[in-house]
Amino acid sequence: MSVAVEHIATDQPPDDAKARDLDYGWQSGNQIELLENGEAYFPKVFEAMRAAQREILLETFILFEDKVGFELKDILIEAAQRGVKVVASLDGFGCGELSVSFLRELAEAGVAVQMFDPASKTLGIRTNWFRRLHRKIVVVDAAVAFIGGINFSADHLGDFGPEAKQDYAVQIVGPAVADLHHFALAQSGRQVRTRRGWRRRPQRPAPWATSEEDGLVRLIYRDNVQHRDDIEEAYIHALSKARTRAVIANAYFFPGYRLLREIRNAARRGVHVQLIMQGQPDVLLAKLAARMLYDYLLKDGVVIHEYCQRPLHGKVALVDDDWSTVGSSNLDPLSLALNLEANVLIRDRAFNQQLYESLEALARNHCQTMPEKRKPRLWLWRLTVGFLVFHVMRHFPVLTGWLPAHKPRLKPIESPAHDV
Known part of the structure; x- marks a missing residue:
C-alpha cells in the first residue's frame, strides 16, 4: 500500500506560534466526573463518539488491535461516514505495531489519521524512544472532553487479567472544554479560529485559583518549547x-x-x-x-x-x-523532560x-x-547498582541529548489511490 504523507513540525515553534503557544487560564462552571479504569472510561468515551454530530478529536499514546481498539476503529469509521470530522493523532512508538490494513480502513473511511514521529525498526528494534506524544485527550463536538492516563487498549480492563492496569481519567463538560478543543486542534496542525481568551497572554495565569467556587478547571501541558516545566x-x-x-x-x-x-x-x-x-x-x-x-x-x-x-x-x-x-504526565524524566504531556488542574x-x-x-x-x-539490607547492591540506577535516571534527559538529534513530526496518513 502506498501511503502519502506530509510533515508538520509539532515540537518546534510553528508559524502561528501566537495561536498555539498558549497559557490556558482557570475556567469556572464545569462538571467533572472521575472515571476509574477502562470499565468506566471506555463506555463514556464511546457513547460520546457515537452521538457526535460534527467533530471528534483524539490523541493517544497507545492504540492496540484488540477488542478496545477494534471497537474504537468501528466507531470512528461510522462517525466519519456520516459526515463527522474525525482526527486521530497517534504516537509512532506506542502505536507502532498497528497493521497497514487497520490504518487503511480508517483512512479510506475519511478519518484523518496522523502518526507522531513514526520510524521503521532497525534490526527488528524500534529506535524512536524519546520525545513521545504521550497525551490522552478526546474532545467531541467541542462539548465534552476526556483527559487522563488511559490508552485505547484492553489492558485497561479488569478481565485482561493480572496485568490489567489501574488508571484514571476525567470527563469534563463546561467552559474548560473550549480550551481542550482549541489545544487539540492547534496541536494537530488544524486551522483554529482566534477568539478572546485563546490569544497569547502577556503573563501566565495564576497557578492557584483565587475563587472559592467549585467546578474550576485549568488545562496545563508540557512541550519542548515554551512549556517545559508547567506540569512540574x-x-x-x-x-x-x-x-x-x-x-x-x-x-x-x-x-x-x-x-x-x-x-x-x-x-x-x-x-x-x-x-x-x-x-x-x-x-x-x-x-x-x-x-x-x-x-x-x-x-x-x-x-x-x-x-x-x-x-x-x-x-x-x-x-x-x-x-x-489528572492527566498523562508521570513524575519521571521521560514525562517531565522529554514527552508531550497534558493534565488538568x-x-x-x-x-x-x-x-x-x-x-x-x-x-x-x-x-x-x-x-x-x-532495616538496611543488601547494602553492597545499594552502594553499587543502586547508585548507578539513581544517577542514570537523574541525568537521563541530558544523556538523551547526546543521541543524534531529530525533530519529531506528525505525519498524516492519507487514503491510498492503489496498492503497490
Missing part, C-alpha cells in the same frame, strides 16, 4: 500551599530535586503526605529508581504505599480538600473527595506500606 511547577506550587493532606499516585516516580524537596517539606510542616507507587511494575527499572528515594522521604514522615494487586498506571494527585490533578471539593476516597481504598486494601525505619 503546578505540583510544586500546590504542595507548597498544602495545609492538611496530599496524596500522589503515580506509576513512574523519579522527579527532580525541587519537587522531592517540596514533598518532604510538606511532611515536615505536618501535612499528611502519602505516595502510592508501583509494587508490581511493568518496568522493573521504574520500581528500582523510585526505591532509591524512599529513605529520603520516609525519614521526614512521608507515607509510601506500593500498590501490589496489578500494575499501577495512574497519574493523579490531590492537595487538601479541593485541589486535584481541578478546584472542586466533591471531585477531590471522590478521588481521595478512591485512592484511600486503594492504599488500605491493595497496598503494602513501607516501614518508616527500614
Whole structure:
C-alpha cells in the first residue's frame, strides 16, 4: 500500500506560534466526573463518539488491535461516514505495531489519521524512544472532553487479567472544554479560529485559583518549547500551599530535586503526605529508581504505599480538600523532560473527595506500606547498582541529548489511490 504523507513540525515553534503557544487560564462552571479504569472510561468515551454530530478529536499514546481498539476503529469509521470530522493523532512508538490494513480502513473511511514521529525498526528494534506524544485527550463536538492516563487498549480492563492496569481519567463538560478543543486542534496542525481568551497572554495565569467556587478547571501541558516545566511547577506550587493532606499516585516516580524537596517539606510542616507507587511494575527499572528515594522521604514522615494487586498506571494527585490533578504526565524524566504531556488542574471539593476516597481504598486494601525505619539490607547492591540506577535516571534527559538529534513530526496518513 502506498501511503502519502506530509510533515508538520509539532515540537518546534510553528508559524502561528501566537495561536498555539498558549497559557490556558482557570475556567469556572464545569462538571467533572472521575472515571476509574477502562470499565468506566471506555463506555463514556464511546457513547460520546457515537452521538457526535460534527467533530471528534483524539490523541493517544497507545492504540492496540484488540477488542478496545477494534471497537474504537468501528466507531470512528461510522462517525466519519456520516459526515463527522474525525482526527486521530497517534504516537509512532506506542502505536507502532498497528497493521497497514487497520490504518487503511480508517483512512479510506475519511478519518484523518496522523502518526507522531513514526520510524521503521532497525534490526527488528524500534529506535524512536524519546520525545513521545504521550497525551490522552478526546474532545467531541467541542462539548465534552476526556483527559487522563488511559490508552485505547484492553489492558485497561479488569478481565485482561493480572496485568490489567489501574488508571484514571476525567470527563469534563463546561467552559474548560473550549480550551481542550482549541489545544487539540492547534496541536494537530488544524486551522483554529482566534477568539478572546485563546490569544497569547502577556503573563501566565495564576497557578492557584483565587475563587472559592467549585467546578474550576485549568488545562496545563508540557512541550519542548515554551512549556517545559508547567506540569512540574503546578505540583510544586500546590504542595507548597498544602495545609492538611496530599496524596500522589503515580506509576513512574523519579522527579527532580525541587519537587522531592517540596514533598518532604510538606511532611515536615505536618501535612499528611502519602505516595502510592508501583509494587508490581511493568518496568522493573521504574520500581528500582523510585526505591532509591524512599529513605529520603520516609525519614521526614512521608507515607509510601506500593500498590501490589496489578500494575499501577495512574497519574493523579490531590492537595487538601479541593485541589486535584489528572492527566498523562508521570513524575519521571521521560514525562517531565522529554514527552508531550497534558493534565488538568481541578478546584472542586466533591471531585477531590471522590478521588481521595478512591485512592484511600486503594492504599488500605491493595497496598503494602513501607516501614518508616527500614532495616538496611543488601547494602553492597545499594552502594553499587543502586547508585548507578539513581544517577542514570537523574541525568537521563541530558544523556538523551547526546543521541543524534531529530525533530519529531506528525505525519498524516492519507487514503491510498492503489496498492503497490
